[in-house]
Amino acid sequence: MQAPVLVLNDAVKRESGKNVHHANIQASRAVSDIIRTTLGPRAMLKMLLDAGGGIVVTNDGNAILRELDLAHPAAKSMIELSRTQDEEVGDGTTSVIVLAGEMLYVAETFIDKAYHPTVICRAYNKALEDAIVALDKIAVPINVNDRQSMLKMVKSCIGTKFTGQFGTLIADLAIDATTLVSVDLGNGLHEVDIKKYVKVEKIPGGQLEDSQVLRGVMFNKDVIAPGKMRRRIVNPRIMLLDCPLEYKKGENMTNAELMNEEDWHTLLKMEEDYILKLCTQIASFKPDVVITEKGLSDLACHYLSKHNISAIRRLRKTDNNRIAKVCGAVIVNRPDELQDSDIGTGAGLFEVKKIGDEFFTFITECKDPKACTVLLRGASKDLLNEVERNLQDAMCVARNMIKNPKLVPGGGASEMSVSAYLKQKSSFVEGVDKWPYEAVAHAFEVIPRTLAQNCGVNVIRTMTALQAKHANGENAWYGIDGNTGVISDMKELGIWDAYNVKVQTFKTAIEAACMLLRIDDIVSGIKKKQVQSATPSKPQVEDEKDVDSEQMIPE
Template identity: 35%
Template sequence: MIILGEDSQRTQGKDAQSMNITAGKAVAESVRTTLGPKGMDKMLVDSSGGVVVTNDGVTILKEMDIDHPAANMIVEVSETQEDEVGDGTTTAVVIAGELLDQAEELIDQDVHATTIAQGFRQAAEKAKEVLEDNAIDVSAEDRETLVKIASTAMTGKGAESAKDLLAELVVDAVLAVQDEDSIDTDNVSVEKVVGGSIDNSELIEGVVVDKERVDENMPYMVEDANVAVIDGALEVRETEIDAEVNVTDPDQLQQFLDREEKELKEMVDKLVDKDVDVVFVGDGIDDMAQHYLAKAGIIAARRVKDSDLKRIARSTGGKVVGSVDDLDEGDIGFAGSVAQKDIGGDERLFVEDVEDAKSVTLVLRGGTEHVVDEVERAVEDALGVVRTTLEDGKVLPGGGAPETELSLQLRDFAGSVGGREQLAIEAFADALDVVPRTLAENAGLDPIDSLVDLRQKHDSGQFAAGLDAYSGEVIDMEEEGVVEPLRVKTQAIESATEAAVMILRIDDVIAAGDLKGGGSDDGDDEDMPPGGGMGGMGGGMGGMGGMGGAM
């Protein structure tokens, strides 16, 4: 009995598992060379010729045009890691790919996928326990460790040449916006400026708004400024319904215009009465209102983004109001200085010298647009890890130390587990070796020698022993200051395990219609291998083939 449509494609059993595992491994392999302080970059060219040069795992995977559904599950691992922690995206994807590789060997030995999934879950739980037991406590007062964490997150990325300066700026920024119960890094605005060097980057304790004064006659700078933040417009209100005004003689038209002008002047007078020196408006400002504002010596900016309005209010201690009529004394913020300055050839408004900067701006500089973009990605990662460290208060040594320790402890744990699950736990332990092995490979070292040295140190009880990619030596990573948040590792293991288990449990792929893939251009799929329609690995992982020579 045929129950599927003519265009439907179905792949079952080991063919389906093999196809999905191959897709997952291909995704992991595409970012593996970017891992670690000596990881290489990728150049990604889109269909319109836009170029991105980066070694940030999640950015690479987002830019790649991936069609295969199983491959997209691995991409989701990197996105979850980015959202939860802000760093460790490549690690999570590489572990997921290696888990699939190890699982494929077990499937070939007739170990059932459900058994492998059960073993992987047990191993992941045990791994998280081991990491939590060995984590190092850090407090908000331990500024030196926070700077080292930010520096570690930026190592091997485009910002490495100035990572010491940027790490200091990142820590200052996160500590500035920290509330009693939470840290929202959205309150750290990042402004990119092409021109100068990365060393010229700075932290503004306040807000930099990418706007200019609306009128040239307004002052360039106001000190000790009262700041109003209005979400609406400084314009004559329009009627809620469509209306016509019939004018029968010139006097009526003049009266109508005079009335509008009077209304706009009253708006500005209300701001003057409340001693407002600067007004940021979310919508438009009428030309006549601009004239009166300039006459009153008030700096005004229009069409300011909602996010910037909130940052200005938070930074100055004011509130965002809907209109001038809603403005009360308590809604007005204060800034020691509001000025229009030239930065990298662009004029921007700087709101600085605020009493308690709960919203700050990182101004990132660089010689070219590609450099500034990559510095921004590195800084975003660093902001994430510093925030996570302050929230959790626990860190782990880097350099492949946690993975090596887990690999050894999970092998011991496997012996205490009965049944075939112990094979899966041993496979999980082997999979974790991919991190120190890849770090060594990317640094041009012998991966076997490096793994042997690491295991020897960990066998003797040195949990913090990790691989120094620069010297090739196994050293104490905690002493060296190479540390990262506990949650980077636990989240990576959790996400990678869940994705691998989900892919392994699929034994039937039913595609309704002909999915895009590696088939021939004329749509004739007769020569395709089983499951070729599901993204067609032969065609370069579906859309990945479109990246041309990028990989």
């Protein structure tokens, strides 16, 4: 019996071999070229139209790529790189795409020369290991308790952003916020959870200079009965609940038969007694403020105001967790389980203020807050959105510094040092791995080259002079001043990058390039029924059946 032959039906499109490699490299280069001009302090801005018809103006790599609608699978995986980088270290989202695109571009020559992708990937992984060794050699430790050095560090990392023009304002806010929520785990380890415990509140109006980090939290709520309840309390006792302070609603299957008028009054009395019991239990602990995530009835509001207790209802779970962190309260699920230790006494001031047309509640002046709110003021929503994106990057940089206090020079100096180191090492690499290994060394030069291009200087002259500086491996601190395009000592200018960010950028870019190079087949199959539905309908003789994309038919 002869072996069966694989036949693909009309609905399946298939590309394989060299065509796939070239298509993937071109798609990745296209994505890389889109955001190449947004690297460095002289970066151009991109105007994006989002799905809702809004306009976003930014030079943040991740924000730009998030809005792109691409069909090519390789281009989609490039966008995922930026997202991964943003979630992991929060910075270097543009660099990682530019570097990955260049790694693939230099591999194209070897694909044409019939190198096997496995050989190229092996050389790339060897180069990655050596690149991290080269980074370790030029890394400099930093004292995270020294405010000035931290300020310089964060400012140099966000100097390329829109808010770089406002001096140290954003860097100050970022350092204050991250140091507030930093928890020392011992053995030199720190936990800094920005997503959970740092909330950014944007309120249009006022000056950007009015922005501040609150030693506590704020949220967009007012007390339930403004006329009866206090809006300002010094040293409040705060009770946090996760249960409704209202009578439980009857379920769909509940049947209550009322035969006469007294039964109706009895039912209402039971509701009132239940609410009174709840409020009496709460009042026995003498809280000044009661905050619940669920509803709170008018009757409960009446009883609480009689006990001079201010109440806020329907608060977000995340906000409630932050309040618990700042004032030391415990969120209670049932009033029956309340204890005196559950009451939060760590806050210095409870205050409701009106900003613009809305009321905001402030719980501030806390003794040891492990959560905070950053209040941003500015001219318009678009401006505030961009400031928030820059602030998130700055906070991530500060977090990286607290977690791993090491710096490497910025301005492309690190990449040039790594490139020079790999060029020296390549002479000791044997066999066919030598040329792809050397190609990685050249690919690292794309970062300083792009910085020079965005400054509008003569790229060839600048790069030749920079390569000469790094040739002997001694001038590891020389890079490109992103504002002028002049070759400068990064140590003197105070331009630094976080070690964590740089290592993650190299790893993500090279590993992604290896993954895309190892793809040798792209098969997209759709059901035959869908193909037929796209054509004008015709009477069919046979029953419609789903046809598998691959059928095994003997010869």
